[in-house]
Amino acid sequence: MTAIPEHLINTVYLGDVMELMRQLPDRSVDMVFSDPDYNVGVRYNGKSYTRSFEEYIEWYIELARESLRILKDDGNMFFINYPKQNAYLRVRFLDGVCYDVQDYVWVYNTNVGHSPKRFTTAHRSILHCRKTAHNKFFKEQVAQPYQNPTDRRIRQRIAQGQKGRMPYSWFYFDLVKNVSREKTFHACQIPQKLSEMLILSCTQPGDVVLVHFGGSGAELEVCQRLGRRFLAAEIDPKYHEMILNRLRTGAIRDEYRLIRRMVRPEDLALQPTLWSESADGVGV
Ligand SMILES: C[S@@+](CC[C@H](N)C(=O)[O-])C[C@H]1O[C@@H](n2cnc3c(N)ncnc32)[C@H](O)[C@@H]1O
Numbered sequence: 001m002t003a004i005p006e007h008l009i010n011t012v013y014l015g016d017v018m019e020l021m022r023q024l025p026d027r028s029v030d031m032v033f034s035d036p037d038y039n040v041g042v043r044y045n046g047k048s049y050t051r052s053f054e055e056y057i058e059w060y061i062e063l064a065r066e067s068l069r070i071l072k073d074d075g076n077m078f079f080i081n082y083p084k085q086n087a088y089l090r091v092r093f094l095d096g097v098c099y100d101v102q103d104y105v106w107v108y109n110t111n112v113g114h115s116p117k118r119f120t121t122a123h124r125s126i127l128h129c130r131k132t133a134h135n136k137f138f139k140e141q142v143a144q145p146y147q148n149p150t151d152r153r154i155r156q157r158i159a160q161g162q163k164g165r166m167p168y169s170w171f172y173f174d175l176v177k178n179v180s181r182e183k184t185f186h187a188c189q190i191p192q193k194l195s196e197m198l199i200l201s202c203t204q205p206g207d208v209v210l211v212h213f214g215g216s217g218a219e220l221e222v223c224q225r226l227g228r229r230f231l232a233a234e235i236d237p238k239y240h241e242m243i244l245n246r247l248r249t250g251a252i253r254d255e256y257r258l259i260r261r262m263v264r265p266e267d268l269a270l271q272p273t274l275w276s277e278s279a280d281g282v283g284v
Pocket residue numbers: 015016017018035036037038044049186188189190191212213214215216217218219233234235236239
């Protein structure tokens with residue numbers, strides 16, 4: 001089996017993720033984690049990647065096709081998106097080529113996106129794709145406490161060393177709040193507790209995780225902490241710089257925070273820019 005070029009391991013490619021993937025051999029990564037732009041008008045560091053829905057789905061399918069090529073047969077691939085985008089990806093492509101596709105739901109509380117004529121969107125879809133029935137999956141790394149530990153059968157399982165039950169197919173995780181320790185000036189961050197659960201569910205230390213979109217570096221920091229090797233791309237130079245700094249220092253420097261803890265007088269002129277970017281992430 002051809003190996004992944006060593007210079008790409010534990011680094012973040014500055015550019016298009018499709019270019020990165022073309023450099024990777026078939027069946028070479030253990031997990032693909034994808035949290036793309038959702039094509040709903042979000043601006044990232046002032047840039048928009050929004051296009052027509054049809055163009056977006058064609059691009060999304062190509063992203064998935066190339067990812068399946070480089071995913072190992074026992075690997076796992078996850079796509080986070082709004083339900084409609086994921087539904088199109090699933091029906092038009094994934095169902096026809098994967099051994100199995102599951103559609104999980106991430107639910108959260110939100111105070112944006114309310115509309116008088118419909119219920120407020122407060123969930124995202126997470127597609128979990130498997131190429132074969134032999135995908136790696138480690139229940140013990142994500143098990144949740146049994147709800148009825150005094151039940152006779154549950155007591156038996158605990159006595160046998162079982163750590164808890166398999167998580168359900170819906171997950172509650174709070175959105176990353178502006179004041180959160182993990183919040184950066186990035187427009188759209190996935191909570192680290194969520195990415196950590198997905199990474200732990202199907203990888204072990206040393207495994208290779210391809211994070212399509214580096215973003216704030218949130219998932220890459222989780223990989224680093226858990227001892228997973230990673231590959232990633234980020235097209236925006238400012239985000240790329242932030243990720244590298246975050247991974248090198250193990251911390252988010254004040255200049256990369258949405259809300260700075262200490263504002264230096266010379267930085268005050270920059271504040272309106274940072275605040276206007278916070279509007280980028282307003283949900284749909
Ligand atoms: C939804 S965000 C990812 C956020 C990330 N999950 C986090 O929690 O920090 C999508 C990111 O993809 C980047 N991006 C957009 N198109 C890209 C492409 N073709 N290749 C690589 N990065 C891209 C954007 O700059 C943005 O940072």
